Amino acid sequence: MSLREASITDFASLLPFRDATDLSERMTRLAARLRDAPMTQEGNALFEKAYAALSALPDEPVSADHVMCLIFVSRHAYYAGNAYAGLEPASQAVALADRLGGSALRARALKMLGVLYLETGSYPDTVSTLTAALTAARAADDRTQEVDILSNLGLAHQYAGHYGAAVPCYERAVELADEAGTASVVRTTALANLALAHLQLRDFAPGMAAAERAAQELDAPSTAHEKAVRTMVE
Numbered sequence: 405m406s407l408r409e410a411s412i413t414d415f416a417s418l419l420p421f422r423d424a425t426d427l428s429e430r431m432t433r434l435a436a437r438l439r440d441a442p443m444t445q446e447g448n449a450l451f452e453k454a455y456a457a458l459s460a461l462p463d464e465p466v467s468a469d470h471v472m473c474l475i476f477v478s479r480h481a482y483y484a485g486n487a488y489a490g491l492e493p494a495s496q497a498v499a500l501a502d503r504l505g506g507s508a509l510r511a512r513a514l515k516m517l518g519v520l521y522l523e524t525g526s527y528p529d530t531v532s533t534l535t536a537a538l539t540a541a542r543a544a545d546d547r548t549q550e551v552d553i554l555s556n557l558g559l560a561h562q563y564a565g566h567y568g569a570a571v572p573c574y575e576r577a578v579e580l581a582d583e584a585g586t587a588s589v590v591r592t593t594a595l596a597n598l599a600l601a602h603l604q605l606r607d608f609a610p611g612m613a614a615a616e617r618a619a620q621e622l623d624a625p626s627t628a629h630e631k632a633v634r635t636m637v638e
Contacts, residue, residue: 419457431469438476443483451480455493466504471497475516487523494520507544511537515553522560530560547584551577555594562597567604574598589630592622596637
């Protein structure tokens with residue numbers, strides 16, 4: 405629901421204040437609202453109020469919705485161009501996911517934290533966090549998360565100039581995406597990054613093959629993200 409559809413006051417009524425008797429229901433509704441809120445400066449007030457309310461809560465009892473709310477707060481910070489602000493809520497999400505148990509949720513929280521470490525330039529933290537996320541995703545047999553994590557792990561190696569380490573990450577991401585029938589833009593992104601890694605290694609034949617396949621996969625881009633990926637491929 406956008407800001408045009410609900411005022412800040414209406415949004416605040418959902419916030420899980422410490423004394424709320426319907427905390428579980430509010431948390432579920434809050435997670436849904438944060439999931440759909442604008443990932444732009446327009447949504448800043450919503451996420452700031454939500455995080456302030458979440459920070460005032462005790463760590464127990466833990467719920468999956470609480471973890472997801474923190475992940476969505478972190479995601480907003482990332483997309484709003486303030487990755488450093490997302491580190492603390494993402495770390496909290498990991499800690500709560502660890503208490504709650506469940507590999508799939510832990511993989512999501514660790515992936516978000518790893519992406520923020522990547523954006524803030526902490527290569528060792530990025531690799532260790534995404535490696536832990538990959539282990540959790542595999543334990544949960546969550547192929548979609550595994551593809552995303554492998555792609556981000558490849559980016560971490562690529563940003564550090566370790567192109568030889570990036571290549572197998574991208575190759576495995578493409579392989580898993582094929583097996584899982586993942587959306588074409590996900591495969592195309594991995595293929596485009598694979599082509600770029602091969603370019604940096606001056607290994608032109610496999611790089612060209614990856615780029616050509618990426619162009620075929622995304623021959624009619626429609627969204628802004630798909631168009632950006634297609635431009636990179638070209």
